[in-house]
Amino acid sequence: MVCLSGLPFICSPVTENRFFNQIPTAHSEEFLLEMGKRQKQLGYLKGNIVNTDSHSIRSFSRMHMPKSYLSKEKIYDKSIRTFWTQDQETKNPIFLKASYSGTTVSMAVPDLMDKTLQILQNPFLSAMDKEHFVGTLLSQLDEKGIRVILPIRNSDKRLKEMEAIDASQFTQRFEGRRLADVFTYLKDYPDPLRFLVLKVREDGETKYVGFITNDVNMTPRALLKIYRKRWRIENLFSEGDFLGFNLLVSTNLNAITANLALKLMAFNLMSAFRNDLGGEFLSMTPDLVHRHFLRNVQGKVKLHGDYIRVDVFGFEHQDAVRPLLDNLQAKLLKNGLDPRIPWLNNHKICFRFM
Template sequence: MSGTSVGMWLLVPGLLKLGAWDILKGWSNRMDTDIEPRLAMQLVNESAMCVNRVRRKNSLGHQGFQLLNGMGRLASDEQAHLLLNGHTVKDSYDMMLNLGMQRKLCGHYGGDIIAVDPHRILSSSKRVMSKKKKKTDAPTQKMLQTFFCVSAQTGQPIMATMSSTGMPTTKATLELISATGKIIKTPSLLVADKEHFTNGLFEEVSAHKTFDLLVPAMNTQRVKGIMQSLEYRKLDAGFALAESNFNFDGKKTKHRFIAERFGEKEYSYGAFLTTSNKAAKSLLCNDYDDRWTVEEFFRFENDMGLNRASTMNLNIRYGGLAMSMLAQAATYELRKSLSAEYKKWNARHLADEVLAWNDGDIRVKDDTIIVTLYGHSDYLKTEEFINLPQKLMQKNIDPHIPWLYNYKLDFRFK
């Protein structure tokens, strides 16, 4: 079979390493011979291709994409809708939890800093619903809220949750932290933005055995007064720090308040609240800067389906988010085998250059599917894909692909 989407087969080794088939079977509550996990696999691969509803592109139906999912055809819109709507929010939540645990075993997370951030997606839903501002100077709009925890060292998502705009940020973040704690068992610092400057969040995290929290303080008149009244210790030219205790209005619990002052004669100030005992300079000058990795994650991976919210049916949207998270994990495994400066490639660039539009052919020899990619492949460490079954066995990974009826996979490059 000749086709132009044969690059998608490069994701299969990563999916095997992640145990993707078992994760999808657990989500769908089906067995190896059932169709539902294969329909889910198509949704995963659609996300990796950074296109919405590949099943509308009939030209792909005879170019190997359907075989990649273990099927002889593409799933229809109705099948995809019924599959996602037939599974609950909890099913997809548990799937992402299982994926996060597997990614932890695969070494996708490192360091002891976790960036936390909401990611709000504009929605075209016709429902009557609460509206929020995506930016302070923007009009209120319908949107879907997603909340992510991302490893600051590797930039990889640990866990995600989702809600309508009516859900308060504090409540949604506490649910996210609770789920993240089931994946990350080592002491870590959560870094977040100003909207997490709430008493409810600090009360809960203060009692948490694993996590500490660091957020900027809201620039209220009370906070301004505290910052300007403190005695500062000069550390560098134009930079000084001071500390105090802070309690939210009407609350007795004291939290650690760190203020920073900039300038020599005319000053500007900033302030943070934390539950951590680490040195103040390290927290503000090193650790908090790592929060921007979550923004980089959104910028790089948005096109994998993290920027779509056409419906507010949370069963469907949660299922779509779970499939996108699995696709993102598989592409991260593939990125390890890229010889080019892959850090400059966002998800769409990766899909266009490597996955979606490469010429090649697919054939079967004995018990092995052989995929041949033609043309330029300098971006790939091709030696990692040649004799793939043997290389997988050396890593203690079973080379048989269960959704492809236990065939093995190998590659050729010409």
């Protein structure tokens, strides 16, 4: 309920900034690793197909930094670049890294993939966008045993290459479009790559769409179906906006990483909650779950000495929640947990249902 109601956001910006800035990046990444491994053990990560993408968070800081393109706002501005992996089947996030703008995928993705491998403990296929169309990067991923599927970058050279494919090689179909399964070469990548080319008739013209992959076993149709679900990671960024994914607490990367790690934990808690409820809740976004359970709830938050007291009035689901939150301090101490909340000035918290 605390995660749903957004209680962590009531502390002052100064307290929040001080709390997150004291956490080293290595500690936050270790937390993400352990949380990811636990997610895998519980079955919330399947680990066979991984979506990989970058996401820019707009910064209003006075700090000088290169500008990058913000797709949501459709402008160039200062931003923090984050790099994410997501389990395609469960739609849950796996790991993230925060970097300053100007950081390329070649700089960030190898370590991101190493951390993802540590969590999943098995090789996987990653669906990526064309920003990852870099020979040196794909060569590194190949050495790690990671298979990829991604679109090519459009260029006159690639267009001529696709136009030169003989019609007899378009022997397959995907969603009504002719499909060729051939090979191509990429600068700084040592071996030939499978080249999946779709021939598309659009507005009376013939157009080509190309994808490359280092997978040698899956059928072209299976690979393209996997790539089509890469957009699930874009939906993750959209859903996470409700949980504050696009809010920065600092310009320091250690603070940003710590803050995003806790927000990712909140997303995982919400995902587990939806999974336990089942049915219609499985497809609900975090804001819809919040609305469903907390609409029309009246409450009051007041500081009493060392305690933050939350009075909740007329909550229809209180019979389910009360056993979890009654005598909360004693329950935390029994489990060896400090009941003080660092980002709320080390106050303890108690709930009353009235």
